[in-house]
Amino acid sequence: MADIIQLLPDHVANQIAAGEVVQRPASVVKELLENAIDAGASKIKLIIKDAGKTLIQVIDDGKGMSVTDARLSFERHATSKIRSAEDLFQLDTKGFRGEALASIAAIAHVELKTKQEGDDVGTSIVIEGSEVRDQEVIVTPKGTSVSVKNLFFNIPARRNFLKSNAVELRHVIDEFHRVALAHCNISFTMYNNGSESFNLPVGNYRQRIVNIFGNKTNEKLVPVEEDTEVLKISGFVGKPEYAKKTRGEQYFFVNNRFIKSAYLNHAIASAFDGLLKNGTHASYFLNLTVDPQTIDINIHPTKTEIKFDDEHTLYALLRSAVKHSLGQFNIAPVLDFERDSSLDTPYNFNKKSTSAPAIEVDKSFNPFQDEGRTNTGTSTKSVSFKKEPAANWESLYVGLESKSNSEPQDFSEVHFESEESTASMFDDDNSVEQVQTTYQLHSKYIVSTIKSGMLVIDQHRAHQRVLYEDFLKNMTIKEAVSQQLLFPLQLHFSVQEIQILNQLKEDLEHTGFVFSNVLKESIEITGVPISVPESEVSIILEQLISDVENEVPDAHFSATDLLAKSMAKSLAIKTGQSLQKDEQEHLVNKLFACKEPNVSPTNKTTFITMSVDELDKKFI
Template sequence: MADIIQLLPDHVANQIAAGEVVQRPASVVKELLENAIDAGANTIKLIIKDAGKTLVQVIDNGKGMSVTDARLSFERHATSKIRNAEDLFQLNTKGFRGEALASIAAIAHVELKTKQDLDDVGTAIIIEGSNVVSQDIVVTPTGTSVAVKNLFFNIPARRNFLKSDTVELRHVIDEFHRVALAHPSISFALYNNGSETFNLPVSNYRQRIVNIFGNKTNEKLVPVEEDTEVLKISGFVGKPEFAKKTRGEQYFFVNNRFIKSAYLNHAIASAFDGLLKSGTHASYFLNLTVDPHTIDINIHPTKTEIKFDDEHTLYALLRSAIKHSLGQFNIAPVLDFERDPNLDTPYDYKKADSKAPKIEVDRSFNPFQEEQQSRAKAIAYKKEPVASWESLYVGLESKGNNSKQDFTEVRFESEEQTASIFTDENQVDKTNTTYQLHNKYIISAIKSGMLVIDQHRAHQRILYEDFLKNLTIKEAVSQQLLFPLRLHFSPQDIVIIRQLKDDLEHTGFVFSSFKDETVDITGVPVGVPESEVSIILEQLVSDVENEVPDSNFSAADLLAKSMAKSLAIKTGQSLQKDEQEHLVNKLFACKEPNVSPTNRTTFVTMTVDELDKKFIL
């Protein structure tokens, strides 16, 4: 039998490795930014076009590379960080993998320009699909510039799996935020399609957060500081009243590296227990510093998940540190929150000796003797009644005799009852047509049995079709607000809301002005409470960024789904009889009452025969 095992060619091996390193343009951004930081740069520029599909370029003023290093950097398993296996467990740098540039060069057109400080000229290398096209000497500033063009040009199937520009840009910005938040001592700038999106100067950690998420963020932050032998914690958590429906502003950094940890996230949720509304999530920006020997960052290809030696200790320290900060800054309630200073001991008497009180008793006191004296005085001052008092009761006796006869003949008037024109022997009592079960389901009787309706999903379907109709015919009723409502968002969220402005106005929203971080609203759709507007827009922005449910749907469909999800009555909400009946009638007036906008069942039927079978022994 012929041999069937063979070694893969280098270009195929590089493409397979690229599948682990590069999933989307944001992966390229992460690798290039980390390399720039490891090069010692203090100014880094990120330039992208078409959400990174056409161009991702990172320019830094780091130490640069020599001619030999520039060429070797694109070879597989080439790295300057690791010399032996023990180095993997004491890493303080980021781009140590040794496959990032090789993997990127295998699926894109790469142009590298680099120069060291002491060199007069630099090196320029052009690679297309792992093939070196040219290597020349060029005049370039000190540092490195890496331009990645036409990502996945030789793997069209991978390119087809990329999402829309809005979604891919969101992922790029997320990676940019993660790197920028971890290094406030470095100046970062982001340019998207020729326009400046972010310009973050060197600052402290709090100011870096404010520069990214807007000036309104400053008042939401509560500092967290804790230093122990095992763990050092620094950073900020958000106040409970500013908690959001989404998990967007949650950042963990371990040794200046962004990570995701559901276990540590649970520690923070536990610290906020009892302070957050149901369905909301606290924001946090926390830096954890631990001994590199106690963590393993090689358990995940993207290095966003790490393994701790003693997770239980970290959990307890993180939870107690956040609880301490919330209590220290009067965020969490304490026992003595209503202390009255007027009840404190005066300063002059704090050290004085206490003395026993003296009690004086009058042993000759007789309470009965005093009662007899007061009774004698009352008799002495008693006045005779006026003689004319009898005139007040003249004639009452005769009226009283007639009153008995009158009360025995009292009759109550009542309206004449007439038969209803809708009277029918088979008429069902309408007060018992619906019943709410556990504030979640609505039970409705039908001829063949009964309906069990999920009130949340049913209301979603009703609202979805109403909003979609308004967006289609561009006619919606708006209720004007007495005072304009000003909402605060991050600059990138404002851009998304501005893009959706026309569609939102067709649903009933009225916008008066847009600014860098605020939006003024003067009208909202009928039935939408003013307190829910910010929640609706936050959820809408989140859905658009993540393209829920799919990129194949239109913007109007996505908007209608998002608003229906935000405004639908929730599970656990009690409904009156007329509200239940209205919900049932509206549901079956929909075009597709069987499923919710997310294709989930809205109701089930149970026939009498099915019920009878339950009672068969």
Template sequence: MADIIQLLPDHVANQIAAGEVVQRPASVVKELLENAIDAGATSIKLIVKDAGKTLVQVIDNGKGMSATDARLSFERHATSKIRSAEDLFQLNTKGFRGEALASIAAIAHVELKTKQETDEVGTVIVIEGSTVTEQDIVVTPNGTSIAVKNLFFNIPARRNFLKSNTVELRHIFDEFHRVALAHPTISFALYNNGSETFNLPNSNLRQRIVNIFGNKTNEKLVPVEEETEILTISGFVGKPEFAKKTRGEQYFFVNDRFIKSAYLNHAISSAFEGLLKNGTHPSYFLNLYVNPQTIDINIHPTKTEIKFDDEHTLYALLRSAVKHSLGQFNIAPVLDFERDSSLDTPYTFNNKVSNTPTIEVDRSFNPFTEDAKPRQRSVSMASSYKKEDTTGWESLYVGLESKGTKNTQDFSEVHFESDETTISAFNDESKVDQAQTTYQLHNKYIVSTIKSGMLVIDQHRAHQRILYEDFLRNMTIKEGVSQQLLFPLQLHFSTQEIDIIKELKEDLEHTGFVFSNLKKDSIEISGVPVSIPESEVSIILEQLISDVENEVPDSNFSATDLLAKSMAKSLAIRTGQTLKKEEQEHLVNKLFACKEPNVSPTNRTTFITMSVDELDKKFI
């Protein structure tokens, strides 16, 4: 039998490797930014067009490469960070696999310009699908500029799987934020379709967080500092009252490398136990510094997952450090046994001399003397009682019998009236049936009778369906009724969240929202839909942003539909809410006036029916 196993050609192997390293344009952004940092750059620019599908370019002022290194960097497993296997456990750099540039060059058009400070001219290399089409001398500034164009041009199936520009751009922003937060001492700039989106100067971590997420973030941060032999922690956590429904502002950095760890995230959540509302998540920006020998980075192609030698110790240290910071800055209640604040001297009594109380005694008082004043007073009081006229006491009893008879008649009349009322309440069957058409069960279900049996409605899902169709109708016919606010609402969001609101602004206005001002990090709302309370506006917008980010809609997604679903989910009656009889009946009537009363907007059953026959079978 002939041999059937053969070695893959390099260009095919590179395309397969690209499937692990390059999943979307954001993957290219991550690899190129990390290479720029490893090159010692102090200023990095990221240029993106069409959400990275047309162009991703990174320009840095690092040390650059020689002509030989520039050519060799696109070969597989070519790296300057690893010399032996032992170096894998002493990593202090970002990229070390040697697959990033080779994988990117296999699926895109790449143009590299690089120059070292000691050289007079630089090198330009052009690669198309792993094939070098040009290598020449070029005049270029110190550092490296690498442009990745037409991503997945030779793999159309992978290109078709990319999401819409909005979603892909959000992933690029996420990667940009992760790298920028890990290195606040490096200045970063991001240009999207020719316009500047971020310009982050050289700063400290707190200023970097504020520059990315808005000026309002500064008052939300609580510093966390802890240094031990095993672990050094520095960074910030958000105050509990500013916790969000999304997990967007959660960043762990281990040795300046962004990681994801559900285990360490649980440590933060347990430190905030009892301080957060249901359904909200704390914000944190924490740098963890450990010995590189105690971690293994090389367990995932994207290097976002790390294996720790002693996770339990890190969990305990991280939890206690966050809990200590929350207590130290009076965010969480603490017990202090050293002093009692109730014993402190009030400010108004400082430097005042206290008056010593004195007791005065009448030493001449003798209770046994006849001329004592209390004795005289008692005699006079007794004499006054004796002077009371008691003549004609018999007249007090005149007519007593007639009064008693009248009172008896009054009581009997009251008794009979009460009996009649009680009897009519229980015996008038028509009134009973009219008053009890619906029942609320456990403040969750509404039970109603129908001809064939019984109807059980989930009040939360049913109200979602009612609100969803109302909002969808208002947005379709563009006739949302707005209620003007006496004082406009000022809400603060990050730049990324503001962009989402801008995209949905037109649909929101059709529901009744009125935006008087949209800034880079805040919005001003002067009108809201009539059905929405003013206090719920920020919650609704946060939920809407969360839905847009987490549902990851594709190009066929309808912003109007998602907006109607999100608002209905935020405003629907909750499980556990007591409803009056009129509210129950109104909910039932509105539900069956909907076009699709059977399911909620998320395709979950809103009601079930049970016939009399089914009930009868239960008693067999």
């Protein structure tokens, strides 16, 4: 029988490895930025076109490569980071497996330009699908430039699985943020489709956070510092009042490498226990420094997960450090029953000398002297305590005698002041006796009777369907009614969030929002839709931005549809909200007036029916 096991060709093995290393354009961005950092660069420039599908270029001013190194860098398992297996336990660099460039070259058109300091000329290599097409000597600045064009050009199936440009760009920006936050000593610049998106100069950690997420972030940060033999913690956590509904601004860095850890995230959540509203998540930007021998960073292909030797100790230290910072900066309440804030010494009395208080007493004061006499004494500051007689006090009792002699008053015509009646949400017809046709169950379901049996409606999903179709109709016919605000509402967002709102501005205006001013890090709203309370505006926009970033629920829906779904989800009646009888009936009538009452905007069942026969079977 013939042998059936054979070695895979190199180009096939590279494409299989690329499936692990390169999942989307953001994966290429991560690998190229980390290579630039390992090369000792002080300035790194990232250029993106079409969310990385057309071009990803990283230019650095690092040490560059020789001709041999440039050619060898595209071979599998070729690396300058390790020499023996023991080096894996002392890693202080980013890349070390030597698969990144080989994997990228297997599925894209790659052009490498590099030159070492001291060399007169550099090297240019062009690779397409793991095959070297051209290699020549060129004139280029010191450092390395890697251009990755037409990603997945030879794997159309992988390219079809990519999301829209907005979603892929969001992932690219996330990777850029993670690398930039971990290295404040390096200057980063990012260009998207020819325009500058980020320009991050060298600075401290707080300045880097503010440059990325906006000036408003500065007042939200609480510093965290702790240094022990096992772990060194530095960074910032966000104040509880600025907590968000999404987990966007949560960053852990271990030895300057971004990681994801649900276990350590729980430690932060535990430190904020009792300080956050339900459904909100605190922001944090924390750097953890540990001994490289106590961690394993090679357990995941993207190296975003790390295995610690002693996770329990790290959990306890992290939780205590965050809790200590919240208490130290008076973010968390302090239990101190003996402290009285009124006894605190003001700052301006810090260097003043103490002196006995001066008390002046009028020794000639006599309260039993006659009213008409003026108190005179030796004191220069004598005070007259003359008592003024009450004038016309008799007038207070005029008419009482005549009223007492008159006939007793008839109290049958006394009118009592009643509370002002508030207009009901729906018109009530008191002339017709109303019969209860709907009932609310556990403030979650509306139960109604039908001819064949019983109807049970999920009030939250049903209201979502009603609002969704209303918003979609308003945006389509562009005739939404707006409610003008007495005072303009100013909201602050990050630079990338403002860009998302700019894309949605026209659709938002069709729903009833009125924007008077849109700046780089803030927006001003002067009108909102009639159904939107002013207090809910920031929540709605935050939820909308989150949905657009993650493109919920699907990439094939239009921006208008996505906007209508997001607003309906934010404004719909919540589970646990009690409804009046007329509100219940109104919701039921509005639901069955919809085009698709059976499902919510996210394709979940809005109601179920149970016939009398099905109820009868329950009692058999």
